[in-house]
Amino acid sequence: MKRLSSLLLLLILVVACNEKEEKKEVVPIKKPDPIIMEFGFKLNDYDVVRDTIDRGDTFGSILAQQNLGENKEHEITEKVRDSFNLRNIRVGKAYTMLRSKDSAKVLKAFIYKADISHYYVVDLNDSIRAYKKQLPITIKRRTIATEIDGSLSATLSNAGVQPSLAQNLADIYAYSVDFFKIQKGDRFAVTFNEKYISDTIYAGVESLEASFFIHKGKKIYAFPFKQDPNARRFDYYDEEGKVLKNMFLKAPLKFGYRISSKFSKNRFHPVQKRFKAHKGTDYAAATGTPIVTTASGVVERTGYTAGNGNYVKVKHSATYSTQYLHMSKILVRNGQRVTQGETIGKVGSTGLATGPHVCYRFWKNGVQVDPLAQKLPNSIPMLAKFKPRFMQEMTPLKKELDSIAAIKFKD
Ligand SMILES: [Zn+2]
Incomplete structure (x- = not known):
């Protein structure tokens, strides 16, 4: 009897244990959904619709599809x-609609992404509110060698x-480094700031x-510096405060010239007597004045046309590329390498021209664009008072x- 009862006890225990385990399995261990926040809303609380603006869409037409009723839409x-x-x-552009999770799917918020870092919110949760938000921008500073x-x-x-x-480096060193000829052994180091949105x-x-x-063994430093701390403009200077040279000279003539006609989408042509675009800048000067290439490069084309007269085009x-028209004389050949400021021809009035000038095309x-309107490196030497x-x-x-x-270089 004693043995039986202990056996029974054991049986009960085993059953009880089983029961306990079963119970454990029955209770579901429910992990809460991760909270997803975007645009300042907890997305879990909404029916989320993401779309992009189609041709013909307006804010009104998007609202009209949300069964809000005309009065509400108008409001x-x-x-x-x-x-x-x-x-x-x-x-x-992308937009997001947050709607109620019930079957009515009532519009609660409309979010329009204006650009990579800005969005507009029309919040209908309580009262109607609209506001603009900017995503957080972080700057990461790095140095690489x-x-x-x-x-x-x-x-x-x-x-x-x-x-x-x-592109940043090419702009800074455009004049001092020939990026067509960089080679193994050339080195550089740069400290820069990168912009990140939302990290x-x-x-x-x-x-x-x-x-x-x-x-080629020559080390050229470049540091941006504003002579006027309140201006937006800055130039690059070396470690001694000497300004880095420009890629382009300001004009294809060294001296004794005046601009007689600027780049224009519509000007009255003095020879053809009609309005047409003038895709160049005219520098009037005496016949025979040397014309210089505004940047180093390779002569891409020389020749004569009825309009251009004698001309030279240089690829930089x-x-x-730049082009120089109406020359009285061409002084370079196709394929010739030229350096900034080198004479490539002489002022004349060949082709469609009323007087001696060089038509400079950029x-x-x-x-063809207006060089005077380009953001080209156009450096200014440093005044002594700013050097300290x-x-x-x-x-x-x-x-x-x-x-x-x-x-990095172990030297
Ligand atoms: Zn011209």
Whole structure:
């Protein structure tokens, strides 16, 4: 009997244990959904609809599809008019609608993404409110030092940097470094600031603080500096405060000229007696005045046409070419390398011209543009009175750049 009872007890225990375990399994361990916040809303609370503005969409037409009723629609458009430019919604831009989770799916918020870092909210949760918000922007400061291997942008990619920094460097060193001829052994170091939206979306190079480029054994430093601290304008200077040279001269004539006609989309042509675009800048000067190439490069074309007269076109980079018309004499050949300021021809009045002048044409990516309206490096020498402030700002930047480069290059 004793044995039986203990057996029974054991049986009960086993059953009880089983029961306990079963119970454990029955109770579901429910993890709460992760809270998803976006645009300042807890998305979990809404039915979320994401779409992009289609051709023909207006804020009104989007609202009209939400079964709000005409009165409510009208009330919303009236109330948000001041804070949200309703006419400004553009095809292809993203918008998000937050609707109630019940079957009625009532619109609670409309969010329009104006650009990568700004969005507009029309919040209908309580009263009708509209406001603009900016996503947080963070600046990441970095210094890299690396050796050229392939093109400049390939080198940057290999160093884990967005290749868009290549354009910044090319602009700074356009005159002093021939980027067609950079080679293995050339080195550079650069301290720069990158912009990120919401910590993750890369939004370009914000600014460049310091750099050097070693090309053919020559080390060229560049530090941006504002002579007028309140101005937006800055130029690049070397470690001694000497201004870095421009890629382009301001004019194709060295002296004794005047601008007789500017680049214009519509001017009265003095020879043809009709209105047409003038895609050049005319510099009037005496016949025979030397015409110089405004930047270094390779002569792309020389020749004669009825309109241009004798002309020379020079290619400076993948982006830029310049052209010089109405020459009395051409002094260069096709394929010839020319350096900035070198004489390439002489002023004349060949082709369609009323008097001696050079028509200077500026090509950017194959399109003729007004060089005077371009943001070209156009540096100004530093005034002596600003030099102490420059040295004070530059010295720690140079020290930092050099020490990081020294570690990288072990020298
Ligand atoms: Zn002209």
